[in-house]
Amino acid sequence: MHLPDLIADLGLILAAAGITTLIFKKIKQPLVLGYILAGILVSRHFDFLPSVTDTKSINIWGEIGVIFLLFSLGLEFSFKKLVKVGGSASITAVVEVVFMLLIGFAAGKLMGWKTMDSIFLGGILSVSSTTIIIRAFEELGVKHKKFAGLVFGVLIVEDLVAILLLVLLSTVAVSQQFAGSEMLISILKLAFFLVLWFLGGIFLIPTFLKATRKLMNDETMLVVSLALCLIMVLLAVKVGFSPALGAFIMGSILAETTQAEKIEHLVKSVKDLFAAIFFVSVGMLIDPQILLDYSLPIIVVTLATICGKLISSSLGALLSGQPLKTSVQAGMSLAQIGEFSFIIATLGLTLKVTSDFLYPIAVAASAITTFTTPYLIKSSESFYNFLVRILPQKWLDGISRYSSSTEGITTLSxxxxxxxxxxxxxxxxxxxxxxxxxxxxxxxxxxxxxxxxxxxxxxxxxxxxxxxxxxxxxxxxxxxxxxxxxxxxxxxxxxxxxxxxxxxxxxxxxxxxxxxxxxxxxxxxxxxxxxxxxxxxxxxxxxxxxxxxxxxxxxxxxxxxxxxxxxNQKPAILPWDTHLTELTVSPESEVVGQTLASLMIREKYGVNIALIERGRNSIPTPGREERLYPNDKLLLIGADDQLAAVKHILEIEAPEIEQENTFPDKEMTLQKVVVHAESPVHGLSIRNAGIREKAQALIVGIERGSDRILNPSSDFVFDTGDVIWIVGNNKKIKEVI
Structure with a gap:
């Protein structure tokens, strides 16, 4: 019996992707790079390994991957977030994008590339990677520092700018010239349909989801969500836009609904599967020989990315009125390229307007900047201190005065x-x-x-x-x-x-x-x-x-x-909105010497203390009578606004202190466990189950059907199907639940 090539190729791709991602997970590197490496290995460039035969079908699957990847990004985007990011993030993003477009174009022309290659290089370099930055922030524990908020705002604006770039680059590629009238028409057309789709989507889709809520289980919600995504893809293509734009728009519309988190959770597996195929197909387009032949352009593009983004983002933040320290830290955080860069590079290949070497160069630069991003973020404060030492005092005073003066410009006439x-x-x-x-x-x-x-x-x-x-x-x-x-x-x-x-x-x-x-x-x-x-x-x-x-x-x-x-939905804070972060008790803090019972941090702020590290001693899930002492390191679980409120009472000192020592040996993670009939805790209350004592773990939320309970009481009895959100050591939790 003959097996279709598509099935054989898909099996080969997923096997290679599975092996490489396991390795990359082990060495704690981005999975995207593992997928790209898998694509290189199963491509026709390695004769001694099995290779994909039906590349056309795989490319189609890759296009589906782009659609679901952009749909998922849209679910995290939300137009309301764009409105709330403020002027600082918008100015920073615009300055960075314009600057990097010019740098990319200039770098391409200096290396003797064609005009269209240089234009697309500018587009590739102009957008930073949301995935890489979020991962780096979480690993380094800097998510609640001032510059992190600015960076997240910039990334939101960049998502929309990237969509605009896809439209403009498509126009330039088709017309092969910078026709001002055509560019203006494209921008107006994009703005028109963005407004129309957003208004229509917000008016119709939440109403539809609310009316059919009782009929929706996980299966039907997944089918309906993907159907809405593909319908918007068809509409976008019908009016002359890319499928990726339609997927992104529908994701951003669904991001405003009460079902957003559930849809994002359901779609994640589908997105991960097709995104893996997309990134593998990215790797299949890379010829290792090209990487060797174009090693110098790769170095030039990488340096242009790091230096250009550092300078442009820092300059944009300074112009928006941010202090020098925040500006430098934001600039060094944004110094990489990622998912949208691949999509822009793919657009050039699809339209057959860019050279074959541009794609692998972009991927190589992305891989290198992915590795450098955590180190740049970690050294950003040291670099700021270096700038303070070498810059003239007049400049520093001028920047400080400008930053202070812009803070008061908030009133509207x-x-x-x-x-x-x-x-x-x-x-x-x-x-x-x-x-x-x-x-x-x-x-x-x-x-x-x-x-x-x-x-x-x-x-x-x-x-x-x-x-x-x-x-x-x-x-x-x-x-x-x-x-x-x-x-x-x-x-x-x-x-x-x-x-x-x-x-x-x-x-x-x-x-x-x-x-x-x-x-x-x-x-x-x-x-x-x-x-x-x-x-x-x-x-x-x-x-x-x-x-x-x-x-x-x-x-x-x-x-x-x-x-x-x-x-407006209740509860306002959902279990999966919470995450782990580290804070250090300042010696000047008023909490020093007080017990957890008297501080009532959980009751006042909704934040749980999962771990206290005091010198070489660790206290998992501390009791109510435990006291806090100077320089205690706390591992906290809560939502962004809750953790930000607690930070003000714990960390009093103005200078931000980088914490070199984390909790590598404790393996404290936030995870989800589903209770079944054979579970040891089935039918027991939280108090009688003894999870806190046996596993040194803390239950922070429970889902029962459509009900969500944050910080459940100790009398809560577990039943079949309950979803427990728990923070603690993964191995010990598995032994108890």
Whole structure:
């Protein structure tokens, strides 16, 4: 019986990936590099090893891997996070991306590369690796330091910039020139569909998930989530964008729903499988001989990445008003390239506009910078101290004054508040109205003419349907009152502001009339008919203004409810939002000498102390009567905001002290255990199970069906199917539960 090549190749790929990743896990290196190495080994470049034969099918699987990888990144992205990152992260990211685009292009041209290779090199170097940075921060225990918050904000902005780069590079690759008009059209087109998809997705998808919640088990939720992802992929391709963009957008929409964590958990296995195939296919495209032949360009690209990102990110952070120390630490954290760089390089190969050597050079530079990132982060404070010693005192004083002065620029005037609200109102409703007009003229009218009635009747019916859909948004665009308090202040307190306010209102009304005229133009051949219809529609808008307001308010309420549903859900802090971190008790802290019972850290902050390390002694899951002493190292479990609050009472000293000694021998981890009928703890309460005493472990959360219990009481009785979130030694936990 003949086995299809695809199955044989898939078995070979997964076997090679499994072996290499086990090795890389053992030596504590990124699994992505293991996948790439596996791809090199099963490629046609190694004759003495079995190799993949059906490369076309594997490439298709790799494309599916890109889709699910971007879908997963979207689930972690969230547009609301982008709004909250603030000006500092946005300025830093923009300065870095622009700087690295120029550096990459210049480096390519200096090495004699073609223009398109140089352009794509700039795109490859401009985006840092979220996966590598998060992993390094967790290993080094710096997740709660000031610069880490800035870095996370920059990564969120970079995700969106990377999507924009995919669109722009596709445009450049197709046109083979820097046509300003085409670039502008591409940007406007991307912005239009981003707004439209986000608004439509937030309004429809959470409502759909809520309505079908009782029907959703894990299997159906996984199927529905992947179906939504692929539907958005089809829509993105239909309007001329890449499949990766559609997957990312749907992920970011689902990230705003109450089911986001569950979907992310369910999709993870599928994403890991296809992402592994994608990265293996990346390795298959690498010819080891090319790496040898282009060793000098690899070194140049690597140095350009590290030095360029360090300088550009630090400069961007300084310009945004961050202190020198935070800026330097952020710059050294962002000095690498990763997942999006591979995708951009793949785009160049797919469109056949880049040379064969660019891809392996990008992968090699990514591998090298992956290794250097933890060391750069670890040495960032030492490098800052070095800069303080060598820089002129005038420069340091100037940076300090600039940083201090920008901290106070937080208030918004009434004009800024009003103009910002008007801008959002105009953009959002204009996008919706334009979408309705094109939908009506290109789909609704032809459908009615073909299936219902023909001639002028189909046009009139289409026009009425279109106007009914548009009417609430036309009212919001042209008539709705926005920011009434700020508007009243400007109107009553400063008479010279009334002219601009009246001009704004006239502009809003004129814009609404323009859109109505645009709708008429799409349906009528003569301007006379269009003018008559325009007058009738304006009259209808005025007569039914109150009903339109009531209907629009219902739509807006539903949208806001869906948008904020995830933040408003109870409990607000989920077990899997928690993680481990290390803090040191400062000698100046008020907690010194007090017992854990008197401090009530768990009760006040929701944070559990998993381990105390005092000199050479370790105290796992300390009791209530244990006291805290100066320089005690605490291993804490909690959410970001909880740990940040506890940090303020434990670490008092202003200078951040790098902790060289961690807990390598304790193997304290946060893990999930499912209770079954044969479990030793089945039917027992937490107190009677003796988990704390036997395994020196701490139960921090329990899931029972759809209920989630954080910090359960000692009387809680375990039952079949309970999911226990527990922190402790992995081996001891397995022996007890």
């Amino acid at each position: 009434d004009w800024k508040i009003l103009l910002r609200s008007y801008a959002f109102n105009t953009i959002i409703h204009s996008v919706i109205i334009v979408a309705v007009i094109f939908l009506a003229s290109r789909y609704i009218q032809p459908f009615i003419a073909e299936n219902v009635v023909i001639g002028i009747q189909s046009t009139i019916i289409s026009l009425i349907v279109s106007f009914i859909i548009m009417a609430p948004f036309l009212w919001a665009l042209s008539i709705r009152r926005i920011q009434k308090t700020a508007y009243s202040h400007l109107w009553l307190n400063k008479k010279y502001t009334r002219g601009p306010l009246i001009a704004i209102e006239i502009f809003r009304i004129g814009l609404g009339i323009f859109f109505v005229g645009f709708l008429m133009y799409e349906f009528f051949d003569t301007w006379v008919a269009a003018g008559i219809a325009l007058v009738l529609i304006v009259l209808v808008m005025v007569i039914f203004s109150r009903k339109l307001q009531a209907f629009y308010n219902k739509l807006e309420k539903r949208f806001i409810l869906n948008l904020n549903a995830r933040e």
